[in-house]
Amino acid sequence: MRIRGAGLIAASAVEALRIVAQSSSTEDKQRFVTELSDAARILLETRPTAVSLPNGIRYVMHRVNEAKSAAASAADIRQVAIRAADGFIALTKTAIGRIGKIGAKRIRDGDIVLTHCNSNAAIAVMTTAWKEGKRFEVFATETRPRFQGHLTAHALASAGIPVTLILDDAVRYFIQNVDAVLIGADAITANGALVNKVGTSMIALAAHEANVGVYVAAESYKFSPETMIGELVEIEERDHSEMISNKELKQIGRVKVRNPSFDVTPPEFIDLIITERGIIPPLGAMLILQEVFGVVTPEELREYQTYRIDEP
């Protein structure tokens, strides 16, 4: 439930922030903002994973701080906080659907679309296009180590879309026949690079070399500002048991096993990013960060912890 999880996790945290705002009784606006900031900090610590949670907090606090600078009263700031929280929660519920509608326009009749891993945003684009009457087929990579591609193939086939399952390794073999690569995102960095399930960058490279468009479906809260000040997104390495059982490992002998969950695709290999606010080129990531989360200065960034991209 990783992808739905991203929105839900953020929504839950923002819900908690909303409750703090609602239940605060102080008339002093500085005190109010401090209460909220403290709550924000605690929330960030509970689950310092997933790009979406800090973004949710950021969404609210940015608007709160703006109101404070504009010399609004405590009561007004409270309203701003509550409205912002409601706005963000609503966003998490509607973003995927909106991305589906916007992205569906990019799929043409007769297209062969290739996808990787299991992204609800990417699936939404394809099922929406199909419902709108577009007729196309999909190649889904199995996606080692956990074979999440099976879930995708199943979801698409259930919607009536013709799907062929292939090995991750076979992408380059089939890429000449593919019209578009459509994938989700675990995170998008400030310079427009994509952090996504391991294997993504190889697929994007193959597509780039074959002149096949690479489209990324990503909700705005997937955009990660931390990289703006040069901090690298930490790539999580997970337990070898996802790849190989202890018994099988023993049969091989003394070898190390490494299992990075994600890889980074540079912006040059990405053609466009489909967000619920519209389609942007990868270099437009900064715009999203500024418009939605108000991230501008390193100082504002310092308020929030750095975090890793993680799989729940």
Next chain:
Amino acid sequence: MVHRDILKVVDDIRIRQMRGGTVVTHAALNALRSAAVKTNATSSKEFLGELAENVKYLMKIRAASIPLSNSLRIVSLDVKQAASRGAYVKELQNVLSKSATQFDTKLEESIREIAEIGARRIKVGDVVMTHSYSSSVIAILKRAHQQRKRLKVFVTETRPELEGRDVARELAAEGIDVTLIIDSAASHFIEDSDKVLIGAEAVAANGAIVNKIGTATIASVAQRARVRVYAAASTYKFSPETMLGELIDIEERDPSNVLGQSKLKKMPHFSVRNPAFDVTSPQDIDLIITERGVIPPQAAIMIVREQKGVSLP
């Protein structure tokens, strides 16, 4: 009538107990030898007929196995030549046995040579990435390790048959520092690598390499990262067919290797495709290490032209 031993070896190979083109060739030649020894043929014509049937059946094993087709072509030629000189069955058996053994020996020797030549290319402390199972690559890595080059190896598991695990096991048994990764993680670790070393099922006349699916991807990832790609292939892997303009047939294998029988049954509403090999273009290959020395891919045509037994139109 195809001999029982031939049927058995093809079966064995089919259930994937055999890894790599060289291993398959050894097994096939073995079966051919033993079938010849057990022949009931009473005339050279009958013997030739049996040979032709056995060879035809063996050729079905893997369309892309060039050392196999090269070996079978050479052995057939030797036996035919002996028959045309008037040899009887007993002599034909000997000729076959000798020819097959000679090819075997040459194949073994070529791997030892490749190991020596290839190991020279490995520097102390090198980190090498490899894909699929290749007898030549394993020989090179073992030799380099023996020479105390202190190398480290990234081994891709190589879906769907996961023969990378066999590679890992063999290298680890020698004490080599091995890290097993999934195929998709190649680009993540390419920056930590000094070279990519791969085998070849076949080398085409233009220097393209046919190898396990996923090879072309890793080669292109390496090129982009400016990491050298070396292919290790004995001259028996060089394919005469491509010189005449024939594209090498890429075999599509059983979809249940990808999805598993029970899952396939449960989810019949999507299809599965399982091409076993892909083609790495010569631009993505820096060097080919053969038993006759190191050549650039552009020189492959010279080796292909020399292949014995090729009858040009």
